Amino acid sequence: MATAASCRKSGRAVKFLTRACSTRAAVKARYDTLVIGGGHNGLVAAAYLQKGGLKTAVLERRHVLGGAAVSEEIFPGFHFSRCSYLLSLLRPHIYNDLELKKHGLKVYARDPHAFTPMLEEGVRGAPPRSLTLGSDLTKNQEEISKFSQKDARVYKDFVIYLENLADAIQPLLDATPVNIPALTTGSPWKRLAATKTLLPVIKCGLTLGRNIPDFYNIVTAPALKILNQWFESEPLRATLATDAVIGAMTSPSNPGSGYVLLHHVMGGLEDEKGAWGYVEGGMGGVSKAIANAASSYGVDIFTEKEVDQVLIDSNGAAKGVVLKDGTEINSKVVLSNATPYITYKKLTPQSALPPEFIKAVDQIDYTSPVTKINVALDKLPNFLAAPTPDNKPGPHHQCSIHLNCESVDVLETAYKEALNGRPSSRPMLEMTIPSVLDHTLAPPGCHVVSLFTQYTPYYVEGREWTDQDKESFADTAFEWIEQYAPGFKSSVVGRDILTPPDLERIFGLTGGNIFHASMSLDQLYLARPLPSLSDYRSPIKGLYLCGSGAHPGGGVMGSAGWNAALTAMSDIKSF
Incomplete structure (x- = not known):
């Protein structure tokens, strides 16, 4: 183990990277399904595809698996979650289905959760004030009362308010958005089949009940408007507002920031809603556990295999990929864990896509x-x-x-x-x-x-x-x-x-956006990544989007990978 002194001597220029092991077997000439990108969603998709009986391979561009959920030893002896750094949003059914605990995932729960120190002079020699929030409601109220007795009293109701809204929309996270084209213009059989996509929305509406106006308000309003309705103390409002803007080029006073606030309380650890934790060994531990699960089912996982282009057959359908080194790999379907921009502008032949679609892809905000x-x-x-x-x-x-x-x-x-x-x-x-x-x-x-x-x-x-x-x-x-x-x-x-x-x-995050596309109101649910493309499919038969650029969006959730895999498996039956 390196010492601090030895690290100082090494300086900032030295970088040692932790490599993830990939499958030792050679890449086969043909698979049932290919997944472009070994980020957590791609690995989740691969695991479910293989469990569904489809021989699957994952092709990762970098030397290390995980996409943004990766661990790297940047300085000798120091291991970092180099990009994504906390876990909470991972869907419970994926955690259980893939037996991630058995495959090495260990998470350290944090309590307390948030600490906001003040820049001020302490009174009568006391330290400056600070605000610390955790799982103990009484302690939270004591902390908040340093700044406002009123805020301390209503804080419990605010937490319940957010939790109720977050609970109500859980069914939407694990389901494909409503298939509007099939419902409105499809054949009678397709319309009937598409009615299934309405069920999660109906369940969400029934759960919300009288809270539907509250849900509409938080989704459309600025986070600051929501927080002002509840609280008066600046440190509390600002601390809570960070969850409304984290990763987003927006401010708490911009419409739609309320949804970002809600998005960050949708998860939890064990039985504690909204809690976030540290993955042992860094966030690469999540990706490693998913990869271990996928490998145990028979998925072939390769690093340093950069895809150059998706192959299209004479009928306009995806038939595999070609790597940067010229290697061609055939498959029935291809799933891309890359951003929509990389998938449709860099990896897909432009001649295979409608011009109006390409124009729409150019308008996605990153x-x-x-x-x-x-x-x-x-x-x-x-x-x-x-x-x-x-x-x-x-x-x-x-x-x-x-x-x-x-x-x-x-x-x-x-x-x-x-x-x-x-x-x-x-x-x-x-x-x-x-x-x-x-x-x-x-x-x-x-x-x-x-x-x-x-x-x-x-x-x-x-x-x-x-x-x-x-x-x-x-x-x-x-x-x-x-x-x-x-x-x-x-x-x-x-x-x-x-x-x-x-x-x-480094990570293939178009624009540097950690969510694979901004989580703005015009790029959520039915409109993610585009209003014409929210069901993981693409204009090219057999090509699917399985990353965070698809519904339900960013964060280490796994839902996009899971939903895309189910969609592809359903389609393959009709090929």
Whole structure:
């Protein structure tokens, strides 16, 4: 195991990457199904396709499996969830069906969940105030009462309000959106078959009941409007608002941000709704467990097999793929875990697609505000608001630590700067320190930190990011952290800065968007990724979209992969 001292000597330029093992067997010339991309959705799809009796192969471009849910050893001895960094939204039936616990998935639950320290002078020598939220309602109310007695009283009702709405729409997550074309223009048989797609909507409506107006409100309204209806204290509103904008180029005052807030409370861990946890070994542990399950069923999984193009037969149907090295692999169907843009603009022959479809694909919004910074530290951050000078973690160290979240105005200002093409001068920072709970990630006494930062544009004032721009933004973020936790900068062993173009280049996330397309109202459910294409199928027979660009969207859920696999298996029966 590397020591902090040895890591310091190695410097930031050295990178050691953790490789995932792929199938040792050679790629066959033909499979029943091919999955492009070894992200978590692609692996889920492959597992279910193989379980359904279809010989399946996964073809991953990178040297490591997982897509955005990946673990990498960026500095010697320090293992990071390099992109995605928390688990909550994984669908329970997938977890159980694939026996992921048996296949190595271990999750560390966090309690408390959120810590928001203030930048202020403490009263009579006391530390600055902070807001800590967890699973204990009484403790939450005590924390909130530091800022507002009224907010403390209504907080329980707010949690119930969100949980009820999230519970009601669960059936929609595990079902293909309503098949409008089949219902309206299909043959009598197709119309009858398509009525099945209405059942989840009906169930959702019945569960919502009198809460339908509340659901409509949260889906369409700005998150700030929702939060203002409940709360008056700035730290609480700003802390909750982070879930409404995380990963999205939007502000809490923009319509639709309420849905993003709801999306992030749809999951849970074990019996605790809305909880998020750390995967042992990093988020690659999720992908590894799914890959292990898929391999146990007989899926062939290959890394460093980059697909160049989807092969189309004389009838206009997908018949396999050709790799970058020229190898052709035939199959009955092809599922793409890539973004809609990569799938339909880069991998699919343009002559095989209708011009109006290509034009629509060009209009999909991939705007991203995110720069992810992975940091190796030789000691734990010591926050002024919750001092731990002995380098031993306090409960707050296991949280999502919200910095520059004292008020919604701070978030709004950061957003407006990025809209004008400038990285935020006071960025919203979500810090997590998974090594506090998972000691496999760093050398003894050292820690790994994930900084999920907003807002940064794809272009800096109209030009591409330079290395100097990246270092300057990271310096800005670190200067702010230093104000909350003096000594942070001197503890840094190394840092890995991933701007939106970096996230696009490394992980194939078009625009750097972690959701494979913005989670805006015009790109959800029936319109994800397009109003004409929300059932995982494409204009090309036998080509399916199985990634987060399809319904129900982003996050490590697995639903898109599962739904796409079921759709493909159903279609194959009629081929």
